[in-house]
Amino acid sequence: MSQQLVQLIVSGLAVGAVYALVGLAFILVNEATGVVNFATGQFVMVGCFVAVTTVVQMQLPLAAAYPLALTAMAFFGAIFYAIVFRPLQDRAVVTVIIGTVMIGIVIQNASLITWGSVPFRPRSPFGRQVVDVFGAAISAHALFVIAVAFLMIGLLYVLIYRTSVGARMRAVAQDRDAARLMGIGVDRMFVLTWVIAGLLTGTAGILVGPMWFADVNMGDPIALKAFAAIIIGGFSSVPGAILGGVLVGLAEMLGAAYVSSTYKDGIVFLIMILFLLVRPQGIFGERIGERA
Amino acid sequence: MPRPAVVASVALFLLALLLPATVSGYGIRILNLAFISAIAVIGLNFAFGYAGLITLAQAGFVGCGAYVTAILTTSVGLSPWVSIPIATASGGVLAVLIGLPILRLKGHYLALATLGFNVSFVIVATNWKSVMGGTDGISGIPALTLGSFSLGTDHRYFYVLWTALAVATWVAWRIRASHVGLAMIAVRDDEIATATSSVGVTRIRVQAFALSAVYAALAGALFAHMTNFVAPDDFALGHSIIYLAMLIIGGEGSIVGAIAGAVIVTFMPELLRDLGSAYLIFFGGLMLLILIYLPKGLFSVAAALGRRLGMARP
Numbered sequence: 001m002s003q004q005l006v007q008l009i010v011s012g013l014a015v016g017a018v019y020a021l022v023g024l025a026f027i028l029v030n031e032a033t034g035v036v037n038f039a040t041g042q043f044v045m046v047g048c049f050v051a052v053t054t055v056v057q058m059q060l061p062l063a064a065a066y067p068l069a070l071t072a073m074a075f076f077g078a079i080f081y082a083i084v085f086r087p088l089q090d091r092a093v094v095t096v097i098i099g100t101v102m103i104g105i106v107i108q109n110a111s112l113i114t115w116g117s118v119p120f121r122p123r124s125p126f127g128r129q130v131v132d133v134f135g136a137a138i139s140a141h142a143l144f145v146i147a148v149a150f151l152m153i154g155l156l157y158v159l160i161y162r163t164s165v166g167a168r169m170r171a172v173a174q175d176r177d178a179a180r181l182m183g184i185g186v187d188r189m190f191v192l193t194w195v196i197a198g199l200l201t202g203t204a205g206i207l208v209g210p211m212w213f214a215d216v217n218m219g220d221p222i223a224l225k226a227f228a229a230i231i232i233g234g235f236s237s238v239p240g241a242i243l244g245g246v247l248v249g250l251a252e253m254l255g256a257a258y259v260s261s262t263y264k265d266g267i268v269f270l271i272m273i274l275f276l277l278v279r280p281q282g283i284f285g286e287r288i289g290e291r292a
Numbered sequence: 293m294p295r296p297a298v299v300a301s302v303a304l305f306l307l308a309l310l311l312p313a314t315v316s317g318y319g320i321r322i323l324n325l326a327f328i329s330a331i332a333v334i335g336l337n338f339a340f341g342y343a344g345l346i347t348l349a350q351a352g353f354v355g356c357g358a359y360v361t362a363i364l365t366t367s368v369g370l371s372p373w374v375s376i377p378i379a380t381a382s383g384g385v386l387a388v389l390i391g392l393p394i395l396r397l398k399g400h401y402l403a404l405a406t407l408g409f410n411v412s413f414v415i416v417a418t419n420w421k422s423v424m425g426g427t428d429g430i431s432g433i434p435a436l437t438l439g440s441f442s443l444g445t446d447h448r449y450f451y452v453l454w455t456a457l458a459v460a461t462w463v464a465w466r467i468r469a470s471h472v473g474l475a476m477i478a479v480r481d482d483e484i485a486t487a488t489s490s491v492g493v494t495r496i497r498v499q500a501f502a503l504s505a506v507y508a509a510l511a512g513a514l515f516a517h518m519t520n521f522v523a524p525d526d527f528a529l530g531h532s533i534i535y536l537a538m539l540i541i542g543g544e545g546s547i548v549g550a551i552a553g554a555v556i557v558t559f560m561p562e563l564l565r566d567l568g569s570a571y572l573i574f575f576g577g578l579m580l581l582i583l584i585y586l587p588k589g590l591f592s593v594a595a596a597l598g599r600r601l602g603m604a605r606p
Contacts, residue, residue, distance in 0.1 A: 036400045087584045093399050094346045098540060099583045101533050106576035113569055220529075224411060227404055235401075262419040269408045269415075276405050277393050 006136035008253045014142035014211070016249020017149030018204045022226035023233070023241035024156065025200040031236055032173045032193040035085060035096055039104035040201060041223025042111075043080075047073050047198075047205025048214045049111055052120045055209075062125050070202050077198025081191050104219070112216045124210035145207045152203050153242060156196070160238075169193065221265075225252070228272040234282030243283060247271075296598070301548050305461075309454060312447040320446045324518060326558035327453040328511045331460045333538045333550040335507020338464070340536065341545040342473060343500035344480030346399065349390075349406035350508050350535045352413040353383045355527025357509025358516040362430040363423065365517075372436050376513045383509020384502045391501040395494060410529045417524040429523030433516050449518055456514060457551070460507060464547050467503070476500045477545075537579050543589030552591055 026040045037043075050072045054065035080103075088099045126140035133143075160166040171179040172189045180186050204222075212218065229248045233240025248268055256264040275282060312320055332354050339345045357379040364375035394405045417424045424430070435444030436452060443449055467473045475496045478486040487493050516522050534557065542553020560578075564571045586593060 036403075084580070087580075091583075091587070093403075094340070094536070095540075095583050095587060097346065097400065097403055098533065098536055099580055102537070102576040102579040102583070104576075106573050106580075109569070109572040109576070113573075224407075227407070231401075231404060263415065266412055266415045266419075269412045273394070273405060273408050273412075276397060276401065276408075280397065280401065 003136035004257070006134050007138060008257050009250065010133065010136075010138045010142050010146075012250035012253035013246060014145040014249070015252060016229075016246035017146050018208055018211075018245075019222070019225045019229045019248050020242045020245025021149055021152060021200050021204040021207075022222060023230040023245050024153070024238065025197040025204075026223075026226055027230055027236060027238065027241050028156075028200070029193060029197050032169055033085065033089070033190050035088065036093065036100070037197070038097055038100040038223070039080075039084075039107060040197075040226065041219030041221070042104040042107040043073075043076070043198065043201035043219075044205045044208065044222050045216060045219035046076060046107060046111060047202035048122075048209045048218065049115050049120075049205075049216070050076075050202070051206040051209055052115065052122050052214050055122045056120055066206060069206060070199055073198040073202025073205075074195045075198075076202075077194040077196070078191055080198070081194035085190065085194060108216055108219060115214075115216065117216065119213035119215040120209075121213055122209040141210055145211070148203065148207060152200060156200070157238070159196075165192070224265075225249075225268060228268050230282070231272050232275050232282055234284035237282065237284035240282050240284035300598075305458070309451075312450050317446055320450055322558060322562055323555075324446055324450055324453050325515075326555045327450075327457045328515050328518070329535065329538060329558055330457055330551040330554035331514070332508045332511035333535055333542070333554045334460055334464050334547055335504040335511070336535050336539050337504075337545065337547060337550045338467070338476065338500045338507070339504035340539060341550070342468070342476040342480060343497055345395065345497060345501060346403045347406045347501065347504070348403055348529065348532045348536070349409045350504065351527045351529065351531035352410040353387060353505040353508035354512035354515065354531070355413055355417065355522075355524070356386050356505075357383050357512030358522045358527065359417065359424055359430070359512075360509070361513040362433045362516045362522045365434050366430055366432055367423075372434060372517050376510070376517070379513040380506055380510040383505040383507075383512070387502040387505030388498060391498045395497045395501060407529060407532075410527075410532050414524045414528050417527070425523075427524065429521060431521045433520045433522065435520060436517055446518075453514060453518075456510065460510070461547060461551070464507075468547065472496075472499060541579070541582050541589055543591030546589075546591055549589055549591035552594075553589065556590065 022040060022044055025043065026037060029035055029037050029040075047069065051065065051069040054060050054069045055062065058065070060068065084100065084103050088096050091099070124141040124144070126144055129140040130137040131140050131143060132138070160169060168179070168184045169189050169192065171182065171184055172186050176186055179189075208218070208222070225248050226245070229244035230241050231244070232247055233242070233244025248271075251268055251271060252264050255267040259267060311323060315323065332350055336347070336350050339347050360379035360382045361372065361375040364370045364378060365372055370378075390409055394402065394409075397405055418427055420426070435442055436449070437443060443452055475486070475491050476499070478489075478491065479493050479496045483493055486496075512527070515526070538553035538557045539550055540553070541557060542551070543549030560575060561571060564574055567574050582590070
């Protein structure tokens, strides 16, 4: 393989891993609480900037800065639950869509006032180090992103499928009323879901910072790619979100290099719309109730 | 709607004709923008308010109308009086082409597909420099003229927009009362029952979507000839959200509500100007509060107040 191709594939995988994390946060919230969170992109942006604060502004060592940023994002998820989710819960789909978009606008502009419009570039734990992979110089940060994303997905899998808390979360997702009758604290599971969403998007934000610039407008483009990823993978499928994210990341990087750099986002949306038309349940999707 | 409310709305609308005499230049410009948005939102009311289609593509169709008339009057050299009807129709054609495949989708799937269309529109407009001008957009779009009399000033253009809005409202009212309007509402309320009454559900959906796009494209064309300049930013996804917010704030499923919502939301930045950079925080928060506490929109509150004051008979 040519060096350029290896580089493109690795960076595509790294970007795709970020989209997968964001897509997972979106799916998790949608499955567990029934809310389509159009502010997911702003979660990533806030995560990125909280890391800017702990890493760049407070100059903490990374071993303290990253956990502190993630803790902040866990609280952010819990606050979002209390202020936004509770009032919007059980409303019509369109109310939730517009409501979460509006709160996204609030978050974006509050961040603009807090952090300003000049982009930051937080440093990577690996600096500008490069690693040799199949004779190609690969940024160590890209490999770090892929590894961390794998770790987070693994932890999420263990939590959901191997612990009693996970079983309770799945019960709430399947049938909220039945779960409540079984004595499961449904509201507590909702809080937990939003906290996990905060952690997943926070991780995505921390990882994205050193790859691109930290900019208050970064949320929407990332969310749009994550939407495309989950449509391609299957709206309610965890492996689908991972595969979809990776496919979108690869399509973006390879499309920009070999097809057209100006239309790279257009390529992604074209694939998404084709999937909606030809295979609306996505690659792994099973439930097609609301689709066709 | 109770008759006194209709009479009051019509009277208010006629009174608006006096506004250019009393309002300053900037106020009229904002009012013009509000009327243009009102046309797009009346259209959106067909797709969302009546047929229940969650579409995030309205700004894309506004852009379609704006760019078609911009290209036809600058590069091709047509008169705006010819290009505006063509631009308006082009919105409908584009909506049928897109709607036939994607209107099989529902709920947030439809929302995401239409969102994809709107984002793609902006990507194409930004990158197709030779035809759509890229980020620089298209400038030098001529203003409307009647013979040698220019309608280009904001005060004169107000009457053009007032007429367009009046016609758009009247047509919308006629469609709402026709079997097409009833079929749209029937599809939203009970799809299966409607289908068994031998009404083509998909055809009705596509009709509602195309109608909403025709109104959007008309609004876009009128916008292009007012600002004399179009650029991709004016038709970005955020504007589609604003159109939906206008409809919901005014009261979905109501033509008067659509107009009221458009006017209120367009003027809100002016009323909140003192907040400076915190304005969007307040705007987003206010929208959220209205969605939560007044889910039927401000118009429902006005109607309830009217009843309380004994304006309306039951």
